């Protein structure tokens with residue numbers, strides 16, 4: 001077994017120093033204990049665990065290299081700017097080496113920081129296990145995401161609206177935790193030199209080629225646009241609603257981050273919102289591309305002084321670049337959704353076929369995941385399909401559409417077998433359904449981790465029949481989860 005000193009390195013981000021990073025440490029936990037240890041991720045990052053590591057993995061001791069940091073950022077929350085927003089409950093521990101790349105290990109819920117704004121700096125067990133579970137689900141679906149290396153119970157109680165809850169700390173791994181809000185933080189202070197350093201740091205980590213460009217900040221913005229267009233298209237393709245796409249929750253590394261009140265669609269509804277605090281549907285399913293563009297415009301604003309010495313020219317370039325997001329997203333979306341219909345090459349002319357399918361789902365109140373997956377059965381009726389599982393596209397309302405779909409498929413001249421493989425890989429059979437997630441977290445809060453472990457095992461194999469086929473089923477009426485909570 002390797003000693004932690006050899007797998008946890010001092011974090012490269014700490015080199016940036018104040019005001020972005022301040023040396024810090026977590027608060028005491030009475031009884032740290034492991035609730036979830038991510039063996040697969042640990043193996044990929046060369047991490048191993050010994051009893052003595054629990055103290056620093058929950059933040060109350062310093063990690064073996066001897067220091068930890070609180071990190072600062074600003075952010076637009078639901079459109080309103082907060083110049084010092086966080087991070088109010090995170091502690092940066094160090095870097096890991098994951099397959100030739102550096103990733104950060106950060107704690108969430110390890111106690112207050114200089115940026116806590118009156119919060120307790122703690123986290124409840126349910127939301128931390130939720131983040132771990134959803135991270136594994138997104139990862140298994142092939143979507144870039146931060147992931148939990150561990151979730152530890154603290155043995156302490158945290159007070160939330162629902163009452164006292166068991167406390168927990170999430171130890172998560174991200175390619176970096178630099179967010180749009182990190183740039184907004186420096187821009188709001190008028191710290192041009194700090195911005196330039198953060199820009200270089202972020203490029204070095206996420207897009208080193210950009211450092212060689214004549215204007216590195218432009219390369220950074222272009223890279224952010226491309227990675228977000230791809231990420232949001234990934235989300236829409238699996239019916240994912242992030243729930244709280246504030247600028248502080250958009251990572252420059254292009255990974256899904258801080259998806260607190262997130263949820264996957266059961267029945268398809270473009271304007272679906274789950275988060276209890278999203279009263280106006282700002283972060284609804286189909287609004288996510290527009291919100292991403294809005295957030296990227298905030299990044300562009302923060303970067304303005306670096307884009308061109310002439311403010312007018314900087315602004316014109318930024319506006320033209322941000323406008324280009326729509327087209328980039330559209331291309332990524334057509335590619336993802338086309339693949340879900342089994343098309344090897346979807347073009348703009350296929351947009352109608354895709355939206356007609358979505359309209360049929362919305363009008364009939366059909367299950368998003370099962371509708372796409374059931375297309376396999378329209379090609380091969382012998383496709384395994386558990387008894388009692390709805391088969392949306394068998395409904396008569398799809399007959400016309402299926403005719404047009406088959407005609408379009410025929411143009412590509414591809415064997416049924418290859419088509420089935422393509423459909424299978426683009427359309428998961430299983431997603432973490434909200435009612436199952438809630439049940440698992442409720443049981444975990446009451447001390448039973450069984451349902452969480454079974455759901456976790458299932459979401460890690462989204463294309464396979466799970467040991468518990470009931471996990472595939474959409475919620476019955478009384479099981480529907482209409483609201484989710486970030487639980488902060």
Ligand code: AMP
Pocket residue numbers: 085086087088089090112115116117118119120121122123244246248249258260486488
């Ligand atoms: P979120 O919307 O969850 O991304 O949170 C926004 C900001 O509030 C982040 O900087 C969090 O760290 C901070 N925050 C959330 N919950 C707490 C808490 N219990 N104590 C201190 N800060 C918190």
Ligand code: MG
Pocket residue numbers: 248249258
């Ligand atoms: Mg956040």
